Amino acid sequence: MAQFDVVQVSPDGTVVVAGRTAPGSQVELVVDGEVIATADTNRNGEFVFVPDVQLLPGVRELSIAVQSPDVPDRRTASRTVVVLIPDREMLAARVAEPTESLPSEAPIALLVDEQGETVGVIQPSPSMAEPDTVLSLTTVTFDEDGYASITGGGEAGQKVTVYLDNEATGSTIIGENGYWTVRTQHPLAKTGSYKVRIDQTAPDDDTVTERIVTTLIRAGGKLIPAAATVVTVVKGNTLWGISRRHYGRGILYTLIYDSNSYQIADPHWIYPGQKFLIPERN
Numbered sequence: 001m002a003q004f005d006v007v008q009v010s011p012d013g014t015v016v017v018a019g020r021t022a023p024g025s026q027v028e029l030v031v032d033g034e035v036i037a038t039a040d041t042n043r044n045g046e047f048v049f050v051p052d053v054q055l056l057p058g059v060r061e062l063s064i065a066v067q068s069p070d071v072p073d074r075r076t077a078s079r080t081v082v083v084l085i086p087d088r089e090m091l092a093a094r095v096a097e098p099t100e101s102l103p104s105e106a107p108i109a110l111l112v113d114e115q116g117e118t119v120g121v122i123q124p125s126p127s128m129a130e131p132d133t134v135l136s137l138t139t140v141t142f143d144e145d146g147y148a149s150i151t152g153g154g155e156a157g158q159k160v161t162v163y164l165d166n167e168a169t170g171s172t173i174i175g176e177n178g179y180w181t182v183r184t185q186h187p188l189a190k191t192g193s194y195k196v197r198i199d200q201t202a203p204d205d206d207t208v209t210e211r212i213v214t215t216l217i218r219a220g221g222k223l224i225p226a227a228a229t230v231v232t233v234v235k236g237n238t239l240w241g242i243s244r245r246h247y248g249r250g251i252l253y254t255l256i257y258d259s260n261s262y263q264i265a266d267p268h269w270i271y272p273g274q275k276f277l278i279p280e281r282n
Helices: 088-095 239-247 251-261
Strands: 004-011 017-018 026-030 034-040 048-049 058-067 080-083 108-112 120-121 137-140 150-153 158-162 168-172 179-183 192-201 208-219 221-224 228-232 276-279
Touching: 004 058, 004 080, 004 108, 004 150, 004 179, 017 058, 017 228, 026 048, 034 048, 120 221, 137 208, 150 192, 168 179, 239 251, 239 276, 251 276
Parallel strands: none
Antiparallel strands: 004 017, 017 048, 026 034, 026 058, 058 080, 080 108, 108 120, 120 137, 137 150, 150 179, 158 168, 158 192, 192 208, 208 221, 228 276
């Protein structure tokens, strides 16, 4: 069955989607029930969508439909991606600032299973790599047994090795489309912090050409940046108000939502007693 490997949505709604399914399949990208792009898989079963259509602000559901050569019926992948795209025009009006002055925050993208439970977060991670570095970390998702699938980008044909707490947990060769995925050799604890190192090397040489080093925390079934403080919600709090208190600007509430989306069903509704991680503003 098809799976999402990469979903990147820019603030203006431009989207890039990559994934895998059976080789020789025709794949459709479906947004809110409407097909917006089609693609054929390569010999490795990989596909990439770069549709001309921009996603509108708000909550959007992305799914993948597959027509395999050996299965007559069109099938839809069991996992979908839910994307929250902030309405920059609305936010600008609320803070009386021109749209171009607002920070270019990436929309939030969550991987959701058939039961509607969040099983991972998919998001761009520009802060995890140097601007001139090809290597990137974009996605961390978990299966029901706690194994993590770590996905990113890099130079096609190069080797990527992922380390957790300085112990190698898997390696792979970066695909022709510039994407890679490594599944951890062991399940990760339900909660806990991990030092993550990702090295890019030539396939036959251990010399590191690119490297990412970061610390991540697993909380509620996903990994989030460790550099964070914690606040306890009290009566009358809103994400907007918490963001204004900690960052000086309410429109940065998406940073808090992103780090706590596993326990926030709707960003407009938070409840006394909830504990939220407040990531540092990069």
